[in-house]
Amino acid sequence: MVMAPPAEPGMAWDEIDTPALVIDLDAFERNLKRMADAVAGTGARLRPHAKTHKSPIVARKQIAHGAVGACCQKVSEAEILVRGGVDDVLVSNEVVGRRKLDRLAALAREARVAVCVDDRQNVDDVAAAAARMDVRLDVLVEIDVGAGRCGIAPGAPAVALAEAIAEAPALRFAGLQAYHGSAQHIRDHGERKAAIDGAIAVTRETVEQLAARGLACDIVGGAGTGTFEMEAASGVYTELQAGSYIFMDADYARNRKADGGPFDTFEHALFVMATVMSAPTPTRAVVDAGHKAAAIDSGLPETFNRAGLTYKKPSDEHGVLAIDGSNEPPRLGDKILLVPGHCDPTVNLHDWYIGVRGLGSDDAHVETVWPVAARGALF
């Protein structure tokens, strides 16, 4: 079931039913522009990750700000992006299984579609699907640059896999996927840079080994919101896959910049709006947003502009607000904005974005409602 949206355009912001996923459109648009400005002149292209927003509407806005396309993780996400008007999609992930591979290959009839591999057998399976669908698929070799998840070892193993791709008639070797996911959230700038320097070094070496075999990398892709300036300056990476910058969650806000200050390049633009639905004691209130409304894998949501209230003890449909007494206590029916700990899995819990203009001002109102089109796009 898809629920009806919790608000309609024109409503005052406090008429939004809750829990709701609210975009501060003003902050969101500033984030769009700041990333475009940050990437301009670096020589690298921006291919933002749609796993953050799961929305072709947002992806098209990023493209209007200079992005060359989108990344995603699942074939179903790629389908939704292409059907929503995005014509250049990289599945920055391995795809295993004939049903999925046939869908992926079929999609390459409608848009430029690329996919990653890290296994020799998988190359043959991707090639077979491309042949069945009579398309030529762009294929990247994913290398493990330190994250310890997917990816073949850099250097010779990656080169051998690239050669297998280049030899497959239905495939085109398109480059390297070299994302260091676990580096994104290293708080200290120097430690974060050391991790990315390592990723850059093994990626550079692999690119050079490939070049020695006559294999050019159109795409050398990686980077997230926590490190994109480092990969952009590397001279090796050609595409930056940052996604979270568009919304900026509580976890990324814990990163530090080179000067030790907080990572404030981007603003919080995404909130879970909740309502106080119980206020049983002077030190405790309860809001209607718990695990079903906000993900906790990267820490609990944080209250926004409500000093003295701390979100604690989430259960499926509830969150407890600890009240420290320093401010007016929340009352039944009060609307509370929560900054999600992690945007991507939080967005996946909602069917609709409620776009608010003028959030924080007296005439804050709902300007637009966008579907989270790739919510639940699991396979």
Next chain:
Amino acid sequence: MVMAPPAEPGMAWDEIDTPALVIDLDAFERNLKRMADAVAGTGARLRPHAKTHKSPIVARKQIAHGAVGACCQKVSEAEILVRGGVDDVLVSNEVVGRRKLDRLAALAREARVAVCVDDRQNVDDVAAAAARMDVRLDVLVEIDVGAGRCGIAPGAPAVALAEAIAEAPALRFAGLQAYHGSAQHIRDHGERKAAIDGAIAVTRETVEQLAARGLACDIVGGAGTGTFEMEAASGVYTELQAGSYIFMDADYARNRKADGGPFDTFEHALFVMATVMSAPTPTRAVVDAGHKAAAIDSGLPETFNRAGLTYKKPSDEHGVLAIDGSNEPPRLGDKILLVPGHCDPTVNLHDWYIGVRGLGSDDAHVETVWPVAARGALF
């Protein structure tokens, strides 16, 4: 968007696309029967919590096994249950806000609907909605019996609230909601019983104080899968709201029985089925199920019947399998069953249940596909 189901009836179990939410129908049916047997003769009624399964199909099966109706937490869940053929629904939670209350009251035209309150103003708001919709709503007073979430204090404050309900023409005082949520997962049986003994004592005292004012409790509701036998034996609780028993997650399996043995009254009947989509080293494989496929609020998913494989390091679309080498290593494309740490929020991530008959046997096959009808029913 609602995705197409990842399987169709008749498919062999290993043809299910992944990640998928799989019900072992044989274990599920045994759980249904075991709970019916456990409650029969206790004098208490079973009103299972639909927040676990979010499905009128499952609720109706529970009712066919003797349950008197269903509980849920949200008005939207109540709507979906009633529209799906469940004609007696208790919203075991407070409902705040005119839009929600009007929908709740309107639903009382189609089914028996009850709701909880813990606040004097909220009584007036519920009564006003009932009057607007020209219905009489059943209202329970929620008391805090130790969980420290919603609920007014037991005793005199609860009695005063019950009197306000009884005096409101559009409302009927229907009893007490007295659920001790945080007691459900206390591992040691004795400690768990001590917590529930406390809940029973304050609930009994409140019931007696209400009776002294001429206020009878039709429903004294509470209990979960971890403690239902205690409330059933109390002579005070009349309705048991256990829900998780139907699927039995990894977290509940960590509880201990009175004899110290594992809590094995019910069987694991719900799984997230995943596929190995990368196997880059002898000690590490990666499956296609992460935060978007399984909730982690009560611990990570556990591999099922695959000794030597430990699920670790989930990210949004991936989970790492640590391979200890004691068994045949997983291969690309292998299907892995994961027992969710917590069923309720895991179910909320999926659009479809894939019901498998004969899971574990050579002819395991998809027998049925059910929608997770109240997936995303947030408000």
